[in-house]
Amino acid sequence: MPKKVDREARRQEISAALWRIASTRGMDSASLRDVAAEAGISLGRLQHYFRTKDEMLLFALRHINRLATDRIRDRIEALAEAPTPRDVLRACLSGMLPLDEESRTGLLVGAAYYSRAVHDPALGAEARDGIPKLRAFFADQLRQAADRGEVPPERATEDEAMLLISLTDGLATYVLLGVHGPDDALRILDGHLAGLFGDRTPPVDPPREDAP
């Protein structure tokens, strides 16, 4: 089926072009025409795949979400035969931080999506659909951890799961803005997980001058 192969190859070319644009100048200021030029195809052909910039953004967002899911699955499978709920949570949450080029580019696409979705309920549906599923998955991991006696039962809640998503999201934001580095974000995330799992690490700040 050469037609189908062509279509898939074209889709890959477009994904690669979106990727290059997202990681350099950003999707924010890129038009459909810019993306067509980057992919080396005509505007008309690009519009077979998406007619508007919002459709293009959703295409890019779903593509990077698929990559993120694969990346996180690989990380969990590399961990152990039977990963603990804590292993799974840490792999998922650290996978949401910009710790390498791929995850960083993914978050840049997310930033472009976010600034448009807050003004467009149709575009926001992607988050309103996806985040509650992620929250439910994390809450389930917390309940499994509580059943194993690793997390206090009163913290195995949907709210605690939403807190994990929110704080990781915020930590990632401040990496992209250059406020702190990826290592700082990961250390703060690990500090929170240590508190949640009852093995809080010692403070990382230098001792105060008036300390004994």
Next chain:
Amino acid sequence: MPKKVDREARRQEISAALWRIASTRGMDSASLRDVAAEAGISLGRLQHYFRTKDEMLLFALRHINRLATDRIRDRIEALAEAPTPRDVLRACLSGMLPLDEESRTGLLVGAAYYSRAVHDPALGAEARDGIPKLRAFFADQLRQAADRGEVPPERATEDEAMLLISLTDGLATYVLLGVHGPDDALRILDGHLAGLFGDRTPPVDPPREDAP
């Protein structure tokens, strides 16, 4: 000095126009020409105030940050004669959530800023300058709370302060996207503060079916 009065009046008109645009269609898709039209002035006159869209965005961001600071100060002053560190932290953090129209519009401007600043180090300087100051202020409040025996000393750190900023930022993001409501964001923030201050509230999730 009529000249100076004129300039201040004009500045107010422009701020109001930016505000209307930010709270409706968003700054993201608004050009300098659009803002001039909304403010009822010529493009040339608008360009006396800022020459580029990035300058306009910084103007808007600083304006809303000033409003937020005023709002939070009012809230702290209304609290008590000698507010506790916890009062101060809660007032600041809840002031960063979109709990009313003014704070919501402020966060929408912040979203437009964010999506551009991640690709533009010069624009990002605003965050790289401001956030560490906020982090230092929160860390100082945490140390005061630790001195009063209200927070474990090992949690009175810069990392804990950055965690507070990040989680509030993330909670706000998901309000703007319609994933959860302002009340949910505030409840989750309060849950985290309760844990930090050692008076964790009971879980809000309904009891599990296999609970005793």
